[in-house]
Amino acid sequence: MSSYGLQLDIISLDFKSGLENLLKANPIKAIFLGVRIGDPTAVGQEQFSPSSPGWPPFMRVNPILDWSYRDVWAFILTCKVQYCSLYDQGYTSIGSIYDTVPNSLLCINDSSCNKKFKPAYLLSDGRSERAGRVKKLSSSIPGHFSVVSDSSDSVDPHKNGMLVASIIVVGDEILFGTVEDQLSTSLCRKLFSIGWSVSQIAIVQNDIDSVAEEVERHKSTNDMVFIYGGLGPLHSDVTSAGVAKAFGVRLAPDEEFEEYLKHLISDYCTGDRNEMALLPEGITELLHHEKLLVPMIKCQNVIILAATNITELDKEWECLTELAKSYGLLATMEPLVSKRLKTNLSDVEIAQPLSKLCLEFPDVNIGAYRNCRNGSLIINFEGKKQARIDLAVEALCKMFHPRAFTEVN
Numbered sequence: 001m002s003s004y005g006l007q008l009d010i011i012s013l014d015f016k017s018g019l020e021n022l023l024k025a026n027p028i029k030a031i032f033l034g035v036r037i038g039d040p041t042a043v044g045q046e047q048f049s050p051s052s053p054g055w056p057p058f059m060r061v062n063p064i065l066d067w068s069y070r071d072v073w074a075f076i077l078t079c080k081v082q083y084c085s086l087y088d089q090g091y092t093s094i095g096s097i098y099d100t101v102p103n104s105l106l107c108i109n110d111s112s113c114n115k116k117f118k119p120a121y122l123l124s125d126g127r128s129e130r131a132g133r134v135k136k137l138s139s140s141i142p143g144h145f146s147v148v149s150d151s152s153d154s155v156d157p158h159k160n161g162m163l164v165a166s167i168i169v170v171g172d173e174i175l176f177g178t179v180e181d182q183l184s185t186s187l188c189r190k191l192f193s194i195g196w197s198v199s200q201i202a203i204v205q206n207d208i209d210s211v212a213e214e215v216e217r218h219k220s221t222n223d224m225v226f227i228y229g230g231l232g233p234l235h236s237d238v239t240s241a242g243v244a245k246a247f248g249v250r251l252a253p254d255e256e257f258e259e260y261l262k263h264l265i266s267d268y269c270t271g272d273r274n275e276m277a278l279l280p281e282g283i284t285e286l287l288h289h290e291k292l293l294v295p296m297i298k299c300q301n302v303i304i305l306a307a308t309n310i311t312e313l314d315k316e317w318e319c320l321t322e323l324a325k326s327y328g329l330l331a332t333m334e335p336l337v338s339k340r341l342k343t344n345l346s347d348v349e350i351a352q353p354l355s356k357l358c359l360e361f362p363d364v365n366i367g368a369y370r371n372c373r374n375g376s377l378i379i380n381f382e383g384k385k386q387a388r389i390d391l392a393v394e395a396l397c398k399m400f401h402p403r404a405f406t407e408v409n
Contacts, residue, residue: 003082016055023056030059036067037250037281069126077121090117093130103132127254127282162197162384163333166218169203170211170230170239183305183313187226190317195333195384196224206230211242219246219302224330228305233276243299244280252281260294287329289319296320298329338382339389340408345377345400353399354379361392378408 011018022028035042042065049060064072076083086094090102105128106118123129167187173179184201191198199222204210211230218225230239244251258277279297286295287303296316297304303320307313324330343350350368358366364383371378379396381389397405 020056023058028058030061032061032063035060035062035065036072037065037252039249039282041248042250069123069129073121087120090120091132092120092123092128093133095133099133101132103128105131127284130282162195162336163223163331164197164199164221165191165224165226166199166222167201168211168214168218168225168227169201170206170227170242171203172206172236174203174229175205182310183228183307186310186313187317192336194321194330195335196330197336206236206238208238208241208245211238212245215243215246215302219300223301225302226305227302228307231276231304231306237276239304240279240297243302243304246302247280247283247299249281249283251278253277254279254284254286257286257295257297264293287320287323289323291315291319303329334384336382336384337386337389338380339393340381341379341393341396341405342376342408343379343405345404347377350377350379353396357392357396360395361388364388364392366392379405 009022011021013021035045042062045060045062045065047062047065049062051058051060067075075081084094090106091100092103092106094100102117103120103123105125106120106123108116108118167184169181169184171179171181174181181203188198188201200218202214202218204214211227215225215227227239227243230237230242241251254277257279261277280299283299285298287298288295292315294306296306296319305313305316307316320330321332324332354366354368361383363385364381367380367382369378369380370376381392383389
């Protein structure tokens with residue numbers, strides 16, 4: 001601070017309380033901030049923005065709001081501004097000690113197989129600045145995120161060595177019953193085939209807040225979130241905006257994505273720029289594949305699918321699986337195995353034995369359903385190990401007479 005002739009005051013309080021004390025002691029009307037458009041706190045801010053409701057009143061001045069990652073480093077290096085030495089060790093976005101790691105995109109392996117990192121200013125794509133603010137799973141599976149659960153009662157698929165995904169469908173037309181959603185069923189089967197479990201399928205209306213709330217809830221408890229519907233230039237196409245809000249970032253023009261779109265829609269771009277090329281700032285990664293007319297969009301652990309029918313989904317899935325190694329996506333796990341039994345026993349007769357079986361085999365997912373109210377009861381056993389499923393099936397059959405169950409192919 002002495003280099004710039006600035007006074008340094010240290011306040012040992014949380015940020016909000018410290019700010020309140022500072023403004024009480026000094027009649028400050030405006031505060032300069034280093035917020036940039038891709039930062040989580042930048043949502044809704046302009047160059048001059050009053051403080052948020054519930055905070056002490058002052059004017060926020062954001063002189064570098066529109067600066068890019070490259071602009072910041074060009075200024076620092078040109079003007080020889082001193083900076084934290086961690087930026088020379090591969091860190092590109094520094095938060096707390098609990099959520100900050102070197103950016104893997106700057107990693108270089110030397111001859112002794114030790115990991116080294118290039119300095120932050122050599123990051124080629126500034127949109128990946130915050131890639132070093134994500135914790136990896138201890139299983140060392142690239143591209144996936146740690147999961148923290150407060151529930152001790154529910155069975156956590158992660159404990160059984162499974163990766164978990166959720167599916168979000170955006171569309172009023174599905175909620176109104178006008179259109180039937182078929183993609184989620186197909187996507188569940190595809191995930192099942194590579195050993196993943198699906199925790200939830202959610203259908204939300206064409207509303208930015210609804211999409212944001214759902215994405216926010218799913219992204220922290222799943223290894224991957226798939227979202228589709230609501231993509232395009234129409235007023236009802238709110239998926240990208242909802243994803244951006246969930247991560248606390250703005251939508252910003254993506255020049256690379258816009259070039260792809262221009263080849264598709266040419267002069268049909270809306271307004272001065274193509275609104276479809278506005279993507280979540282700082283967290284977007286484009287997944288390129290020669291079979292796709294435009295790249296798929298990945299925002300940290302959220303993948304935005306453009307598919308509107310099964311054929312398009314099949315193509316996107318094929319491309320995703322082929323890109324798995326390049327982008328650290330969809331690690332193929334040991335495939336799940338299953339067995340189904342059919343019975344004419346009543347729900348009352350089988351309810352208690354099934355509950356007991358679930359306690360004895362916590363590593364086996366045991367479910368029951370009927371195709372129609374008066375039809376046979378189908379009991380589904382699903383898990384990682386065939387031997388455990390066979391034991392669970394044998395244990396159930398021993399509780400009833402020999403012909404109580406028949407296996408369903």
